[in-house]
Amino acid sequence: MGLLEQNAVLALIPLMPLVGACLLGASLGGKPERHWQSGWAATIFSATSFIAAISLFLKIHGGDVSSIQYGLWQWFSSGSLSVDLAFRMDRLAGVMTLVVTGVGSLIHLYAIGYMDHDEHRPRFFCYLNLFLFSMLLLVLGDNLLVMFVGWEGVGLCSYLLIGFWFKDMENAKAGQKAFVVNRIGDAGFLLGIFTIFWSLGTFNFLEIENQIGLMPDYLILAAALLMFVGAIGKSAQIPLYVWLPDAMAGPTPVSALIHAATMVTAGVYMITRLSVLYLAAPEALAVIAVVGTATALLAATVALAQNDIKKVLAYSTVSQLGYMFMALGAGAFSNGIYHVVTHAFFKACLFMAAGSVIVGCHHQQDMRQFGGLRKSMPLTFIAYLAATFAITGLPYGSGFFSKDAILWAVYSKPIVLFGTEIQEVLWAIGLFTAFLTAFYMTRSLVMTFFGSYRGSEHPHESPWTMTTPILILAVPSLFFGWFYGEALLQFIGQWGREDLLVGHEVLAANPTYHLLEMISIGVALSGVVLSALVYGFMPSIVGSMLKAVALLRGLHAALLNKWWVDEFYDAVIIKPLRVFSNTIFTVIDRALIDGTVNGTGMFVVANAEVTRRMHNGKIGSYVMLMFAGMLAAIVFWIVL
Amino acid sequence: MAIEVTEFYLLLSAVLFTLGALGVMIRSNTIVMFMCVELMLNAVNLTLVTFSRQFGEVHGQVFVFFVMAVAAAEAAVGLAIILAVFRNYFSIQTSDVHDLAG
Incomplete structure (x- = not known):
């Protein structure tokens, strides 16, 4: 294949889902007995995109080229400014593209089973493909404007899919909330883009990286903070995280794809993409670290008391996103992306397993109505167990590696805010959050799959289209960190701190690292064991403790009502x-x-x-x- | 003596003009109103001729010719309008034509 054709494949990656969305959109109003085709069509378009992404990724991975560029056409020009509709895949974009298309394809396949009896399936898959297109535009765009179009596109698709069952007023309201809250962040993002353009006169990422020295310090700080406002909105950080838990009103595949694996990590990706800007503004990095840590803690506490299985996972997602921003704040951009990848695996797996449970229990989402499902839904149970193992940070699950990498990055980097070093405080909060994570995830696992069944409907295992993607994702949830974690860090390592790229072996020789790792394992284990003891063997103890101690009762009410933030x-x-x-x-x-x-x-x-x-x-x-x-x-x- | 003649004609002209004006205002037959307008025009013509004689100049008399020419054209247009009104309303009484009454 010649150079030209090879690069044209790059444009094919986002275009395939767009073609799919257009075809599915044109098929709206077709015969109901043909609706089953829509899911397969969408999955095929998404999988084609995945295959194209692999073929290009292997070129970059093999070291033939450091990045692949392809410009479709000049978008517009005005005076000396010329903006192209162009794509660029480098190592970072390559990894993100693989995650988006790979996990996205699996979720498409899963959605075929999940949406089996819905009369609006073509519309659903049309939106899903449109989302994939927007997300790929965001990831592959070679300038800020193409990224912005993708950024707005994913917001639109998120709104459309959250409110997919819009006949229920609550769902429509949740969609609106997500859209409006995201707009606040988008305004910041747009102002950040303007600041960069005003100062440098370009939107192109490469040119921004090369000319960043020309930007005065105060403008760098302003741009960095404004862009972070955009990331706060899209990636659900304090204070704009409130839309994400409500977004669970959408169908579960949407929660898995958009609100766990891909769209919400757009903020992390964007900041990593502009890491040059952020490295020049340490104050902005400190702000990011603090916001991320606070979000991780707050969301984890709320997740402790939720009874809706999707709400638990939603707050867990907010909390994990907080971890990613901790990594970014510590300047460990590649570690943040590492966690994006592992989180995409285990959280998409968790969400889809939860969706399988919800379908199996006849659209019941309350964990108090589950219990003992490991017998009736063994495949879903295995996947949920594996993903829970990964997210709790027990040794050698993928979450263990990526979370520890983040905690170490935070601990080993002086983070200065208002003249005081706060990295140890942030590390301690991160560790405590890890404990909470282990606790609430084990709680959800035990309440759903162990004990005896408490619901009224007869539970059943889901069809193969649903269990296959879950089981496929369970594999990297368990083993990705062990086999590919360091390779991934080395691969995308051109972003962020060199000192973190020495490899686990070398780091483990560092006694401090070793100690912190042991502490972290201990914390995760104690969370799991404590939660398993409480919810597995003494479920009544929670109630009696709440009855006995007024302080706990108040705390429980606060957590149950999400700290009254919405109010x-x-x-x-x-x-x-x-x-x-x-x-x-x-x-x-x-x-x-x-x-x-x-x-x-x-x-x-x-x-x-x-x-x-x-x-x-x-x-x-x-x-x-x-x-x-x-x-x-x-x-x-x-x-x- | 000449001054009395001038005064007499000016007086006559004023009487004619007033008659014409009153006729336009009071009568409702459009043809009569039309004739009254002619009366007013000719009253003015008389004034012009009178002054022309008094001051020994021809300007006034030249002007009278213009007025007569315009009056002839006006008569043609006016009669055509009356004809058109009659065709539409089967009447030439102004009291029957009041579509624009507020």
Whole structure:
């Protein structure tokens, strides 16, 4: 294959899902008995994209080329500015593309089974393919504007898919919430893009990397913080994380694809892509580390008390995203991406397994109605067990490696905020969060699969289209870190800190690292064991402890109500905004503007009521008035 | 003596003009109103001729010719309008034509 054709494959990666989305969109309104085809079509388009991504990735992996570029056409030009619709795949984008298309294809396959009886399947798969297209645009775009189009596209698809069952008002509202909250972040992202363009006059990533030295420090800091606002919105960090738990209103494949594996990691990817900018602004990195740590802790605490299995996983996702931002804040960008990859495996697996449980229990999501499902759903159980093992950070699961890499990165890097070094505090919070993670994940595992069945409907195992992707993802959840973790870190290592790329063997020789690793294993183990003891053998102890200790009761209420953050936002932002808008509406719009317009009309009508009497239709009187007028004019003229 | 003649004609012209004006205002037969308009025009013509004689200049008389020419054209247009009105309303009384009454 010649160079030209080889690069054209790059454009094929995002275009395949777009073609799929267009075809599925054109097929809307087709015969219901043909609807089953839509899922397979979408899966095939997605898988084609995956195969194309592998073929190009192998070229980069083999070291033939460091990056592959392909420009479709010039998008627009104005003066000296020229923006191309161009794609570029380097190591970072390659890894992300593989995750997006690979996990995406598996989730497409899973969705065939999950959405089996839905009458709007073609619309669903159309959105799903459109999402994949937008996400690939975001990942592969070679300048900020193409990335921004993808960034907005995934937001749109997220909105469409959360509100997929829009006949239920709650789902439609959740979609709106996600969209509006994301818009706040997008505004920051856009301002960040403007700042960079204003200073450097380019949108191209390579040019930004080369010319970053020309940017004054204060603009770098401003751009870095503004872009981070965008990441906060998209990747659900404090204070804009509130949309993600509500987004669970969407179908479960959507939760797995968009709200766990791919879209929510867009913020991490974007910051890694612009790591040059962030390395030049250590204050911004410190802010990111603090926000990430706070989010990880807050979300993990809320996940402790949730009873809806999808809500537990949603808060777990927010918490894990917090870990990724901790890594970014410590300057360990490749470690952040490492966690993105492992998280994509085990969290997509968890979500799909949860979806399998939900379908198997006839659309029941409350974990109090589950129990003992390991007997009736053995395949789902195995996958959920493997993914839980990975996320809890028990030794040699993939989460163990990526999470430890993050904790070590945070511990070993001086993070200075307001003149104090806070990395040890952040590390301790991260460790405590790891304990909470182990605790709540084991809780969900035990409540769902162990004990005896508490529901009323008869549970059943899901069809092969659903169990296959789950089991496939369970494999890398367990073994990816062990076999490929270091290779991945080395591979994408051109981002971030060199000191972390020495490999696990060398790091393990460092006594501090070794100690921290042992502590981390101990913490994860104690979380798992404690949770298993409490929920597996003494489920009544929670209730009696809550009854006995008032403080615990209060804490439990706070966690159950998610620290009342939604209520707080409602009281502090939404209600005042409503009142303000209403005031503006009544005073300015109704009284002032409408008053002026309507008043003019009413004035004319009232005047006409008087003057129209002069038009009596008698020519004689008109003539008389005319003569009177002339006479008056003459008299006036003579007198003056 | 000449001054009295001038005064007499100016007086006559004023009387004619007033008659014409009153006729336009009071009568409702459009043809009569039309004739009254002619009366007013000719009253003005008389004034012009009177002053022309008084000051020994021809300007006034030249102007009268213009007025007569315009009046002839106006008569043609006016009669055509009356004809059109009659065709539409089967009447030439202004009291029957009051579509634009407010």
